[in-house]
Amino acid sequence: MDHPAGSPRHLSRRSLMATGVLAAGAVGVAAPTLGNPFAGTPAQAAGATRRITIYAEQLPGGLFGYGLAPGQATVPGPVLEMYEGDTLEITLVNTTTQRLSIHPHGVDYSTDSDGSPLNASFNNPGETRTYVWRSREMFLASGRRFMPGSAGYWHYHDHAMGTDHGTAGVAKGLYGALIVRRRGDILPDKQFTVVFHDMMINNRMAPNTPMFEANLGQRVEWIAIGHGNLFHTFHLHAHRWADNRTGMLEGPADPSHVIDNKDLNPGSSFGFQVLAGEGVGPGAWMYHCHVQTHSDGGMAGIFLVRNADGSMPPGAEEAIHRFQGHTHQQHG
Amino acid sequence: MDHPAGSPRHLSRRSLMATGVLAAGAVGVAAPTLGNPFAGTPAQAAGATRRITIYAEQLPGGLFGYGLAPGQATVPGPVLEMYEGDTLEITLVNTTTQRLSIHPHGVDYSTDSDGSPLNASFNNPGETRTYVWRSREMFLASGRRFMPGSAGYWHYHDHAMGTDHGTAGVAKGLYGALIVRRRGDILPDKQFTVVFHDMMINNRMAPNTPMFEANLGQRVEWIAIGHGNLFHTFHLHAHRWADNRTGMLEGPADPSHVIDNKDLNPGSSFGFQVLAGEGVGPGAWMYHCHVQTHSDGGMAGIFLVRNADGSMPPGAEEAIHRFQGHTHQQHG
Amino acid sequence: MDHPAGSPRHLSRRSLMATGVLAAGAVGVAAPTLGNPFAGTPAQAAGATRRITIYAEQLPGGLFGYGLAPGQATVPGPVLEMYEGDTLEITLVNTTTQRLSIHPHGVDYSTDSDGSPLNASFNNPGETRTYVWRSREMFLASGRRFMPGSAGYWHYHDHAMGTDHGTAGVAKGLYGALIVRRRGDILPDKQFTVVFHDMMINNRMAPNTPMFEANLGQRVEWIAIGHGNLFHTFHLHAHRWADNRTGMLEGPADPSHVIDNKDLNPGSSFGFQVLAGEGVGPGAWMYHCHVQTHSDGGMAGIFLVRNADGSMPPGAEEAIHRFQGHTHQQHG
Numbered sequence: 001m002d003h004p005a006g007s008p009r010h011l012s013r014r015s016l017m018a019t020g021v022l023a024a025g026a027v028g029v030a031a032p033t034l035g036n037p038f039a040g041t042p043a044q045a046a047g048a049t050r051r052i053t054i055y056a057e058q059l060p061g062g063l064f065g066y067g068l069a070p071g072q073a074t075v076p077g078p079v080l081e082m083y084e085g086d087t088l089e090i091t092l093v094n095t096t097t098q099r100l101s102i103h104p105h106g107v108d109y110s111t112d113s114d115g116s117p118l119n120a121s122f123n124n125p126g127e128t129r130t131y132v133w134r135s136r137e138m139f140l141a142s143g144r145r146f147m148p149g150s151a152g153y154w155h156y157h158d159h160a161m162g163t164d165h166g167t168a169g170v171a172k173g174l175y176g177a178l179i180v181r182r183r184g185d186i187l188p189d190k191q192f193t194v195v196f197h198d199m200m201i202n203n204r205m206a207p208n209t210p211m212f213e214a215n216l217g218q219r220v221e222w223i224a225i226g227h228g229n230l231f232h233t234f235h236l237h238a239h240r241w242a243d244n245r246t247g248m249l250e251g252p253a254d255p256s257h258v259i260d261n262k263d264l265n266p267g268s269s270f271g272f273q274v275l276a277g278e279g280v281g282p283g284a285w286m287y288h289c290h291v292q293t294h295s296d297g298g299m300a301g302i303f304l305v306r307n308a309d310g311s312m313p314p315g316a317e318e319a320i321h322r323f324q325g326h327t328h329q330q331h332g
Numbered sequence: 333m334d335h336p337a338g339s340p341r342h343l344s345r346r347s348l349m350a351t352g353v354l355a356a357g358a359v360g361v362a363a364p365t366l367g368n369p370f371a372g373t374p375a376q377a378a379g380a381t382r383r384i385t386i387y388a389e390q391l392p393g394g395l396f397g398y399g400l401a402p403g404q405a406t407v408p409g410p411v412l413e414m415y416e417g418d419t420l421e422i423t424l425v426n427t428t429t430q431r432l433s434i435h436p437h438g439v440d441y442s443t444d445s446d447g448s449p450l451n452a453s454f455n456n457p458g459e460t461r462t463y464v465w466r467s468r469e470m471f472l473a474s475g476r477r478f479m480p481g482s483a484g485y486w487h488y489h490d491h492a493m494g495t496d497h498g499t500a501g502v503a504k505g506l507y508g509a510l511i512v513r514r515r516g517d518i519l520p521d522k523q524f525t526v527v528f529h530d531m532m533i534n535n536r537m538a539p540n541t542p543m544f545e546a547n548l549g550q551r552v553e554w555i556a557i558g559h560g561n562l563f564h565t566f567h568l569h570a571h572r573w574a575d576n577r578t579g580m581l582e583g584p585a586d587p588s589h590v591i592d593n594k595d596l597n598p599g600s601s602f603g604f605q606v607l608a609g610e611g612v613g614p615g616a617w618m619y620h621c622h623v624q625t626h627s628d629g630g631m632a633g634i635f636l637v638r639n640a641d642g643s644m645p646p647g648a649e650e651a652i653h654r655f656q657g658h659t660h661q662q663h664g
Numbered sequence: 665m666d667h668p669a670g671s672p673r674h675l676s677r678r679s680l681m682a683t684g685v686l687a688a689g690a691v692g693v694a695a696p697t698l699g700n701p702f703a704g705t706p707a708q709a710a711g712a713t714r715r716i717t718i719y720a721e722q723l724p725g726g727l728f729g730y731g732l733a734p735g736q737a738t739v740p741g742p743v744l745e746m747y748e749g750d751t752l753e754i755t756l757v758n759t760t761t762q763r764l765s766i767h768p769h770g771v772d773y774s775t776d777s778d779g780s781p782l783n784a785s786f787n788n789p790g791e792t793r794t795y796v797w798r799s800r801e802m803f804l805a806s807g808r809r810f811m812p813g814s815a816g817y818w819h820y821h822d823h824a825m826g827t828d829h830g831t832a833g834v835a836k837g838l839y840g841a842l843i844v845r846r847r848g849d850i851l852p853d854k855q856f857t858v859v860f861h862d863m864m865i866n867n868r869m870a871p872n873t874p875m876f877e878a879n880l881g882q883r884v885e886w887i888a889i890g891h892g893n894l895f896h897t898f899h900l901h902a903h904r905w906a907d908n909r910t911g912m913l914e915g916p917a918d919p920s921h922v923i924d925n926k927d928l929n930p931g932s933s934f935g936f937q938v939l940a941g942e943g944v945g946p947g948a949w950m951y952h953c954h955v956q957t958h959s960d961g962g963m964a965g966i967f968l969v970r971n972a973d974g975s976m977p978p979g980a981e982e983a984i985h986r987f988q989g990h991t992h993q994q995h996g
Contacts, residue, residue, distance in 0.1 A: 105924050106904060111947035111979055114901060118950055118966075118983050136943060138913055142850050144585075145912040147939065148904060148922040165964070167956040186474050229957045231563045231895045233599045237446060240438060240480060244919035248477040249470055253808075254919050255576035255586050258480040260437050261599040267897045267925035267954025275479065279468060283443035286450055290599025292499040293561050300497070302450075315443055319450050476917075518806050563895045565931045569778060572770060572812060580809040581802055587908035587918050590812040592769050593931040607811065611800060615775035618782055622931025624831040625893045632829070634782075647775055651782050 049087040052080075056123070056158075056174065058096050063173040063203060064161070066102070070095075075203050076193045077176030079223065080156065082107070084149045084182055088133045094123035100161045100169050101131075104178055105269065106154030108134040115159040122160035135180050151182040152245060153271025155225045170227050173203050177223040179271065185246065188221035188273050190214050196234060196264045196289060196299065197227040205298030207324040212287075212301070214276035216308040223271040226264040233290040235261040236303065238280040247272025261290055277305035284319035381419040384412075388455070388490075388506065390428050395505040395535060396493070398434070402427075407535050408525045409508030411555065412488065414439070416481045416514055420465045426455035432493045432501050433463075436510055437601065438486030440466040447491040447498075454492035467512050483514040484577060485603025487557045502559050505535050509555040511603065517578065520553035520605050522546050528566060528596045528621060528631065529559040537630030539656045544619075544633070546608035548640040555603040558596040565622040567593040568635065570612040579604025593622055609637035616651035713751040716744075720787070720822075720838065722760050727837040727867060728825070730766070734759075739867050740857045741840030743887065744820065746771070748813045748846055752797045758787035764825045764833050765795075768842055769933065770818030772798040779823040786824035799844050815846040816909060817935025819889045834891050837867050841887040843935065849910065852885035852937050854878050860898060860928045860953060860963065861891040869962030871988040876951075876965070878940035880972040887935040890928040897954040899925040900967065902944040911936025925954055941969035948983035 054066050057073035066077030082088055092102050101122035103115030111119040113131040123129045135150035157175040162168020177193045192212040195202050201209045214220045224234045240260040241247035249256060262270060277283070288300035302323055307313050386398050389405035398409030414420055424434050433454035435447030443451040445463040455461045467482035489507040494500020509525045524544040527534050533541045546552045556566045572592040573579035581588060594602060609615070620632035634655055639645050718730050721737035730741030746752055756766050765786035767779030775783040777795040787793045799814035821839040826832020841857045856876040859866050865873045878884045888898045904924040905911035913920060926934060941947070952964035966987055971977050 105899075106922070108943040109902060110945050111949075111983070114947075114949075116901070116950060118948065118986055119979065120982070120986075134943065138916070141912050143848060144915055145850065145910065146915060146918075147942070148906045148911075148913050148920075150904075150922070152904075152922045163956075163960045165952070165956060165959040167960055170956065184475060186477065226897075227956075229955055231597065233558075233597050235437075235599045237448070238441060240482075240484075242480045242919070243921075245921050246477065246919070247480075248473050249480050250917050250919045251476055251478060252470070253582050254478075255574070255578070255582045255588055256480075256919055257575075257577050257602065258438070258482070258484045259600075260486075261601075263595055263597055263600070263927055265895065265897050265927055265954075266956060267899045268923075268927070269925075270921065278479070279440040279466065281442050283446075284450065285443075285446075286448060288497070290597075291561055292495075292497060292502065292559075292598060295497040296495045296499055315451065318452070319443070322450055322452075516807060518809065563929065565890075565929050567769075567931045569780070570773060572814075572816075574812045578809065579812075580805050581812050583808055583810060584802070585914050586810075587906070587910070587914045587920055588812075589907075589909050589934065590770070590814070590816045591932075593933075595927055595929055595932065610811070611772040611798065613774050615778075616782065617775075617778075618780060620829070622929075623893055624827075624829060624834065624891075624930060627829040628827045628831055647783065650784070651775070654782055654784075 047085040047087075049089060050082075051089040051091070053091045053093060054102065055093045055095055056100050056102075059173065064096065064098075064100070064158075064169060065173050066176055075173035076195050076225070077156070077174070079177045079179060079191055079193060081179045081181065082133075082135050082150075084135050084137045084151050084180060086135055090131045090133065091128060092123055092131060093128045094126060097125045098161050098169075099124055100158045100174060101166065102156055103159035103166070104133050104154065104156040105267070106152050106178065106180060107150055108136065117160050117164045137182075149182065150180040151185070152180055153223050153269055154178040154180060155223075155269045157227065170197070175225060175227060177225060177269070177271075179223065186219070186248075186273065189218040191221045191223065193223045193225065194234065194287065195225045195227060196232040198230055199294060199297050199299060201299055201301055206300045209298070209301035211304055211320070213304045213306060215306045215310050216277045216282045218276045219273055220276050221271060221273045223269065224262070224264050225269040226266050228266055230294075231291070232264045232294060232299070233261050234264040234287070235290040236274075236287045237285040238277075239274040239285070241272035241274060247274075276303075281305075282307050282313035282316070284316045284323070379417040379419075381421060382414075383421040383423070385423045385425060386434065387425045387427055388432050388434075391505065396428065396430070396432070396490075396501060397505050398508055407505035408527050408557070409488070409506070411509045411511065411523055411525060413511045413513065414465075414467050414482075416467050416469045416483050416512060418467055422463045422465065423460060424455055424463060425460045426458060429457045430493050430501075431456055432490045432506060433498065434488055435491035435498070436465050436486065436488040437599070438484050438510065438512060439482055440468065449492050449496045469514075481514065482512040483517070484512055485555050485601055486510040486512060487555075487601045489559065502529070507557065507559060509557060509601070509603075511555065518551070518580075518605065521550040523553045523555065525555045525557065526566065526619065527557045527559060528564040530562050531626060531629050531631060533631055533633055538632045541630070541633035543636055543652070545636045545638060547638045547642050548609045548614045550608045551605055552608050553603060553605045555601065556594070556596050557601040558598050560598055562626075563623070564596045564626060564631070565593050566596040566619070567622040568606075568619045569617040570609075570615075571606040571617070573604035573606060579606075608635075613637075614639050614645035614648070616648045616655070711749040711751075713753060714746075715753040715755070717755045717757060718766065719757045719759055720764055720766075723837065728760065728762070728764070728822075728833060729837050730840055739837035740859050740889070741820070741838070743841045743843060743855055743857060745843045745845065746797075746799050746814075748799050748801045748815050748844060750799055754795045754797065755792060756787055756795060757792045758790060761789045762825050762833075763788055764822050764838060765830065766820055767823035767830070768797050768818065768820040769931070770816050770842065770844060771814055772800065781824050781828045801846075813846065814844040815849070816844055817887050817933055818842040818844060819887075819933045821891065834861070839889060839891060841889060841933070841935075843887065850883070850912075850937065853882040855885045855887065857887045857889065858898065858951065859889045859891060860896040862894050863958060863961050863963060865963055865965055870964045873962070873965035875968055875984070877968045877970060879970045879974050880941045880946045882940045883937055884940050885935060885937045887933065888926070888928050889933040890930050892930055894958075895955070896928045896958060896963070897925050898928040898951070899954040900938075900951045901949040902941075903938040903949070905936035905938060911938075940967075945969075946971050946977035946980070948980045948987070
């Protein structure tokens with residue numbers, strides 16, 4: 001476990017964040033070795049401005065990725081986080097030979113940070129450009145109604161490579177999660193970013209899809225993002241969440257659906273937190289697209305819930321072995 | 333009407349359930365002749381454990397179904413119900429020559445009840461195996477937030493026939509509705525299960541799709557389930573519901589959308605209750621997929637709202653006749 | 665600006681509506697020159713009945729449209745509005761040589777106003793027929809739960825041309841927005857109807873898609889409607905909304921997702937209000953389908969936010985020029 005025994009789970013990470021120790025946790029399983037200790041963590045105070053540099057790089061296999069340090073690009077890119085009221089100034093370094101950009105969902109930006117060719121907001125090959133993303137709290141509209149703030153499980157992606165909508169950049173891996181939190185939101189122990197894109201998860205197909213790991217009882221945050229040209233539904237075995245902003249209920253009168261399967265279509269994103277294995281125990285649990293030809297075709301992966309002490313639960317090795325061996329062919 | 337005149341509609345069925353009389357009502361229109369008087373009804377007390385046997389059987393026309401007694405399998409299978417806190421122990425008898433299983437959404441289960449080949453959780457041909465599904469109430473996460481309970485309109489399906497995702501089993505009819513209720517939820521007079529699967533409804537095409545019937549004012553519960561490879565939208569004429577857990581509003585501050593058309597994609601499900609014909613009167617009302625080629629191709633059926641005394645309203649016979657005669661061809 | 669300086673924005677239009685001045689604003693950008701001063705505005709009192717005549721007409725290019733006066737048909741048709749409790753009596757004049765009808769979502773109607781051939785509810789060529797749409801407030805179901813009222817961002821469309829589901833009528837433009845408001849709802853300054861239908865927006869492709877215009881700070885209401893055979897996701901740059909009935913939050917405990925991208929599939933609709941350019945400034949902001957081949961193929965348009973005084977902001981002309989010039993081809 002990566003938090004002190006006996007401390008409340010939802011407090012531990014926040015404490016570590018204050019010391020800048022837990023940066024790796026904030027950028028997800030796909031990018032465990034980041035050098036920048038503040039990368040991907042929310043700013044420390046209300047209305048803070050944080051400046052980061054992101055490097056867009058070409059990767060093996062025709063992929064492209066965003067990273068927080070040179071040579072560190074990943075698919076998906078790092079999880080970026082803010083609190084409502086914070087500003088994020090991103091210096092995007094384009095190390096590639098392609099036109100590209102970074103376009104966020106959910107936050108405020110001027111036209112010159114739109115990331116779209118429409119607004120001449122992109123990086124030419126080799127070019128460095130700064131994009132500014134602002135966020136805000138809800139504010140009163142009239143009566144009891146409020147214009148919404150920025151809090152949400154959002155995402156960012158290229159909007160300039162290949163076409164004016166960044167179709168090539170998105171197809172090749174230029175995407176990542178962006179979380180804007182409301183003050184008081186519960187922080188997770190771990191974060192997993194899952195991008196459904198055409199017939200792939202994080203640009204991979206089974207059995208090479210990510211295996212996400214947590215220990216029994218850890219608070220795990222999933223950020224699910226849709227891209228591309230196909231429709232998908234995200235399903236997680238043995239866990240469920242409220243279909244609202246946080247994935248939790250605001251009390252007995254919260255009318256939200258509780259679900260374990262949700263549409264995940266291009267440009268959409270959502271997030272939620274589960275307690276790994278809570279009520280069901282440890283094991284190798286599947287997550288997959290529930291469109292049958294998609295799961296059969298390779299859009300499936302494993303959420304490995306280890307025992308609380310990190311050891312392997314009975315049967316999990318065998319399940320992983322079956323998963324790695326299976327070719328998603330017709331069962332004879 | 334099947335409840336005592338003058339008694340509140342939402343109380344009548346609950347009363348009848350206590351006597352075990354109303355089992356047939358709980359398993360839907362597709363399976364009206366079940367022998368087991370407790371089949372498909374929620375357990376009678378908090379935290380109860382109920383044991384049922386389900387028979388997976390081959391049916392005419394290449395279909396497969398689940399049933400609560402030998403020779404009683406239907407497509408879709410019986411509606412299964414629990415209250416939050418209940419446990420359901422299902423002994424699945426595989427009477428077929430195919431590998432198959434039963435995999436639920438929304439409830440808690442250990443890996444050996446996962447119903448997936450990944451966890452070696454399935455019935456070989458001729459094999460009997462027990463699956464245990466548990467449910468729970470919401471519990472405090474932190475501050476005012478709660479981790480969600482199990483209440484919802486869920487479903488169950490095969491996860492092992494044909495492929496490791498049960499693609500053949502689902503395609504051939506191995507699916508059904510699972511409802512987990514919260515204590516105090518309003519109970520319906522009637523229940524209809526509607527499964528949108530590729531170009532079919534409950535594995536049928538118009539004009540052979542189910543005709544669901546109710547009397548004016550009866551409280552009708554719809555459980556809608558999506559499966560297969562295509563995207564769909566479920567539309568019901570002349571009735572609407574809140575897009576939340578119950579389909580009803582929790583009061584004037586409930587912000588839920590009210591809708592009459594909803595995405596129904598593979599692996600997703602939702603449910604709601606309407607008062608048959610309320611505000612619109614009796615008649616032959618259509619329900620259909622709103623994707624035009626799907627409704628034109630046969631994904632449409634009739635919700636027949638009879639007069640309060642069960643007699644046919646004016647025009648309904650003619651509408652049914654038109655429906656049965658039409659070939660869903662281009663109108664000249 | 666079209667409201668008195670200094671007056672609250674959400675009150676101005678309501679005031680103007682009382683004088684019958686603002687009818688054009690209620691029928692959207694596509695139909696700015698309506699002659700009927702009450703067309704498309706909510707009835708003025710609780711439980712009012714309003715009678716309107718709608719003309720279904722053939723338009724150039726093989727299109728068909730609905731209009732509130734002869735020769736005024738548009739694609740989409742006029743925005744129709746009611747308050748919960750109101751009744752709308754629509755006399756539909758079919759000036760065409762095709763069988764057609766008008767079928768609403770969200771409101772109450774008897775079978776003879778269903779607009780479906782199933783219920784023999786349509787206009788033959790040249791025929792005039794009256795359809796009655798009623799609406800209602802929520803009412804108590806039991807305990808704290810309410811059966812939902814009619815308030816919502818709905819739509820209406822043909823249900824009889826070409827097939828029994830109106831496939832040809834919908835394909836050719838016979839659709840429009842229907843808003844049922846709850847008393848006390850905030851009224852907008854402007855309204856835009858966006859219909860995603862196959863590869864088109866309002867039956868047009870870029871660069872001929874509608875350019876919606878507002879001044880900085882104006883309260884703009886978007887009504888988004890899906891039709892046809894494809895799935896879509898609606899994305900608006902630099903603005904977001906709560907995914908609930910109004911698009912605004914009912915306070916800090918409102919659990920709704922805040923989003924800027926939403927599934928927009930056949931038969932579905934939603935609406936929301938934004939303050940044009942709020943927090944991001946004026947400019948040429950894109951709205952588009954986020955399915956990559958759809959946006960690349962022409963499902964994109966511009967939301968032009970002018971300066972508060974109506975003048976053009978820096979860069980907007982250039983962006984519009986780029987948009988009109990681009991052919992949505994691959995970027996070299």
